[in-house]
Amino acid sequence: MKTRATLFTLSICLVTLFTACQDKKESQIAVTDNFSQVYQNINTEDLKRHIKTLASDEFEGRLPTTIGEEKTLDYLTKEFTQLGFQPGNGDRFLQPVELVEMTADPNMVMTIGDNTFVYKEHMMASTKREQKQIELKDSELVFVGYGVNAPEYGWNDYADLDVKGKTVVILVNDPGFENPESGLFQGKTMTYYGRWTYKYEEASRQGAAAALIVHETKPASYGWSVVANSWSGAQYGLVTENGNADKVAVEGWLTLESATKIFADVGLDFQAEKQNAMLANYHKTIGLKASVTINNSFKKSTSYNFVATLPGTTAADEHLIYTAHWDHLGKDENIEGDQIYNGAHDNATGVASSLAVAKAYSQLNIKPKRSATFLIVTAEEQGLLGSKYYTEHPIIPLEKTVANINMDAMNVLGRTKDVAVVGMGKSELESYLTKAAKAQKRYLVQESKPEAGYYYRSDHFNFAKKGVPALYAKGGTEPIDAATADYRKRTNVIITGCYHQVCDQYREKWDLSGIQEDAQLLFEVGYDIVNSNEWPKWAETSEFQRIK
Numbered sequence: 001m002k003t004r005a006t007l008f009t010l011s012i013c014l015v016t017l018f019t020a021c022q023d024k025k026e027s028q029i030a031v032t033d034n035f036s037q038v039y040q041n042i043n044t045e046d047l048k049r050h051i052k053t054l055a056s057d058e059f060e061g062r063l064p065t066t067i068g069e070e071k072t073l074d075y076l077t078k079e080f081t082q083l084g085f086q087p088g089n090g091d092r093f094l095q096p097v098e099l100v101e102m103t104a105d106p107n108m109v110m111t112i113g114d115n116t117f118v119y120k121e122h123m124m125a126s127t128k129r130e131q132k133q134i135e136l137k138d139s140e141l142v143f144v145g146y147g148v149n150a151p152e153y154g155w156n157d158y159a160d161l162d163v164k165g166k167t168v169v170i171l172v173n174d175p176g177f178e179n180p181e182s183g184l185f186q187g188k189t190m191t192y193y194g195r196w197t198y199k200y201e202e203a204s205r206q207g208a209a210a211a212l213i214v215h216e217t218k219p220a221s222y223g224w225s226v227v228a229n230s231w232s233g234a235q236y237g238l239v240t241e242n243g244n245a246d247k248v249a250v251e252g253w254l255t256l257e258s259a260t261k262i263f264a265d266v267g268l269d270f271q272a273e274k275q276n277a278m279l280a281n282y283h284k285t286i287g288l289k290a291s292v293t294i295n296n297s298f299k300k301s302t303s304y305n306f307v308a309t310l311p312g313t314t315a316a317d318e319h320l321i322y323t324a325h326w327d328h329l330g331k332d333e334n335i336e337g338d339q340i341y342n343g344a345h346d347n348a349t350g351v352a353s354s355l356a357v358a359k360a361y362s363q364l365n366i367k368p369k370r371s372a373t374f375l376i377v378t379a380e381e382q383g384l385l386g387s388k389y390y391t392e393h394p395i396i397p398l399e400k401t402v403a404n405i406n407m408d409a410m411n412v413l414g415r416t417k418d419v420a421v422v423g424m425g426k427s428e429l430e431s432y433l434t435k436a437a438k439a440q441k442r443y444l445v446q447e448s449k450p451e452a453g454y455y456y457r458s459d460h461f462n463f464a465k466k467g468v469p470a471l472y473a474k475g476g477t478e479p480i481d482a483a484t485a486d487y488r489k490r491t492n493v494i495i496t497g498c499y500h501q502v503c504d505q506y507r508e509k510w511d512l513s514g515i516q517e518d519a520q521l522l523f524e525v526g527y528d529i530v531n532s533n534e535w536p537k538w539a540e541t542s543e544f545q546r547i548k
Contacts, residue, residue, distance in 0.1 A: 034365045035527065041363060042356045042520050044512040050079075050352035054326075055344035055506045062343060063330025064236060064303040064378050065101060072326050073304055076376055079355055080308040083362040088307025088373055089395050095305040097378055097389045098239040100130055105295040106232065106334075110252070112141065113265050113288040117258055123212070124231040125252040125292050130243035134294040136250050139167040139209050141262070141286040145277030146171045147211070148193045149202055153185055159281050164207035167250070167290045169259065170199045171277060173219035177451050179278045190453030194219075197383060197456075200251050210250035210290065214259040221452035226500045227253050229341075233332060236382040238389055239300055250292060262288065303327075305386050306376040307395060310361050310368075312530060318370045319396045320529050321468075322357060322522075323387060323459045324350035324407045325380030329500060344506040345495055349410035351376060353519045357407075360523045368530035370402060377459055380408075387459035391466045403429055403529055403536050404470040405522055406460035411475030411514035413491055414484035418445045418476030419521065423455030426464075426544065428536040429471040429525070436524040440517060448477050467546035469536045471525070475514045487511055 053059075053075065060068040077093050087093045104126050110117045117123040127134045145157040147170035155175065174194035176185035185191050192198050196213055203211035217223050231253065237244060254262075256270075263270040266287045276282050306326065312318065328343025342348075354374050361372050373396065377386030391398070419437045421430060424446040434444055447454060455461060460470035479485040491510070498504040529536070538545050 034363075038360045038363045039520055039523065042360055042516055042523060044516050046356050046359065047349075047352045047512050047515055047519070050355050051344060051348045051512075052506050054348040054351055055342040055504075057340050057342070059342075061330040061341040062326060062328045063234070064099065064327050064382070065301040066330060068330060069303060069327070069378070073306060076306045076308075076326070076351075080358065080374070083358055085308040085310050085358060085362065085374070088309040088375070093306055093308055095307055095390065095393075095395060097303045097305055097386055098300065099236045099303050099379060099385065100239050100244075100298060100300050101234050101236055102127065102130075102296050102298040103234045104232075105297075108292060108294060110290065110292040112262050112290045115258070115261060115265070117254070120228045120232060122258045123252060123254050124227055125250055125294055126231055126235050127250055127294050127296065128235075128237045128244040128247045129249060130298060132296050132298070134249050134296070136167065136210050136290060136292050138289040138291055139165065141288045141290055142166050142168050143273060143277075143284045143286055144168045144170055145282040146173070146175055146193070147199045147202055148174060149206075150185075150191075150193050155184075155281060157277075157281050157283055158202075158206050161283050163203070165209045167210040167212060168203050168206075168208045169254070169262075169286070170203070170211060170213050171219075171274060172196065172199075172213055172216055173451065173453075175278050177219050182278075184278075189450035190456070192453070192456050194453050195456045200248060204247045208248050210252065211248050212252045212254050212290075214256060215253050216256050219451070221449060222499065224255055229329065229500050230381065233330070236303075236379050236385060238385055250294065252292075262286065303378040303386070305378055305390055307373065308358070309371050309373045310358075312369050312371040313367050314369045315533075316371050317400050318402050319373045319400060320370060320402050320526050321373045321375050321396070321404050321463070322354055322407065322526065323375045323377060323404060323463075324354045325378070325386065325459055326351050326376045327378050327381055327386070329381060335502075338502045341500070341502055342505045344504050345412060346409045346499065346504060347380070348506070349412060349515055350407040353407045353410050353515060353522070356516075356519045357523045357526070361527075368527065369533075370530040372526060372530050380459055384459055384462055387462040391462040398466050398468055401463070401468050404460050404463040404468050405429075405526055406458055406470060406472045407474075407519075407522065408458040408472070411518055412495065412510045412512065413475065413479075413488040414511040414514050415480040415517055416442070416475040416514060417478040417480055418443055419473055419518075420445055420447045420476040422447045422472040425539055426455075426542045427469040427471070427538045429469050432525045432528050432536070433471065433473055433521070435528070436521045439524065440521060442521075444473075445476050464544045467538075467544060469538055469544075469546070473522070474518050484511070
């Protein structure tokens with residue numbers, strides 16, 4: 001028979017047990033509520049503040065190694081420190097990136113046969129070699145179709161061809177673009193063989209003296225002004241032991257009109273030759289010679305990647321890395337009027353999104369298992385150089401890098417019903433994205449212009465090449481409502497026309513709700529990864545399997 005004391009003691013134990021259970025339940029609820037609250041705290045006001053600051057004239061277009069870089073890095077250091085992030089490179093937020101800055105004298109002309117082509121108007125020419133003067137003299141011209149050597153596709157435009165010392169003329173994009181029903185390559189979806197970087201790399205491997213890409217707006221996905229602005233002024237490369245002597249002496253572009261004239265001079269129809277190049281391996285000697293002299297001023301300098309980490313709890317050595325690039329094109333004192341390439345859309349929006357997502361991580365009351373690292377890189381506009389340097393000199397071992405999420409040129413066109421996945425179908429990261437999108441009542445779609453090759457045009461690509469699953473996704477094309485559709489139609493004209501132009505400036509009329517929603521989306525994707533034990537894998541059909 002239980003005594004009164006025994007019953008009293010038992011009741012106390014039951015109350016204590018009940019209270020403990022309630023406390024545990026409330027603690028679990030608090031964690032869930034905290035995530036929801038933190039998620040909602042990602043807001044347009046923070047995004048607006050960051051974008052306006054980074055894209056202001058004070059930052060002078062954020063060109064690497066200028067005062068614009070110094071101001072940008074100071075801003076990032078202040079913001080991430082306030083959020084409680086730790087330096088990601090030992091006791092430093094900065095990773096030095098040794099660059100060689102080369103500026104070609106614009107007072108150059110290129111002669112091909114009887115034609116004289118003017119810099120920026122008809123052609124562009126530069127060099128990656130660390131030499132004060134490059135002289136291309138009477139170099140035989142050879143048309144090499146798309147300039148592709150792809151054994152897996154059974155394609156080699158250089159087959160049985162010796163181009164040593166010669167100048168190769170190359171079509172932009174790859175053979176599938178304008179012949180999508182042929183089954184060649186990946187149809188309209190660009191492969192890396194379509195990127196201009198690949199064209200120069202392959203021409204260098206083949207021993208060519210110069211490589212000239214024929215610009216066409218549709219297959220390039222941008223107009224001639226983008227080429228003229230991006231390839232003029234200071235150009236950067238990574239410092240190498242051989243001074244880039246293994247690269248072609250001259251990297252250049254020709255306008256479509258210039259190329260058409262060259263072909264016509266020897267009785268060839270450019271469009272007919274292009275059609276031949278679409279069908280199979282193709283090359284043809286043109287019978288003219290090219291000459292150009294490039295006078296260079298160059299100097300070696302140091303720019304910086306920015307790295308900040310929120311350490312994990314139980315698996316701190318495993319990292320999810322968010323990337324964005326802080327750089328843009330700087331300023332051009334040779335033009336009248338506005339001289340500053342502010343880079344508001346490209347890529348103050350990506351840096352602002354990184355800061356917004358980082359703030360969300362800092363507000364979590366239960367820190368994640370894995371570490372969340374933010375890598376804001378330099379020299380993306382110069383050929384993804386900052387991320388290339390990082391992946392070749394990783395601070396966090398690549399085998400401990402679980403995944404990469406990239407943020408570049410975020411959606412300023414308002415909220416969308418869909419989420420565009422750049423390079424759709426490449427990895428299991430899309431399953432995380434699908435879950436997060438469903439919570440927003442959104443769905444995934446392939447990017448609207450897979451032919452533009454955007455998967456190969458931003459910093460995640462360098463992680464992918466090293467086998468790290470990399471995700472690049474943002475707002476799609478279906479507006480949330482009629483008002484957004486109207487706004488989108490008006491604003492998209494400006495955004496498209498201002499790509500790499502001085503008019504890429506912050507506008508008070510921008511609707512940042514699309515960026516807000518996408519930042520929330522990518523925060524949830526990352527949150528699920530850093531709290532998981534799983535390692536996302538590439539799809540079996542992907543070319544980027546993780547290196548064992």
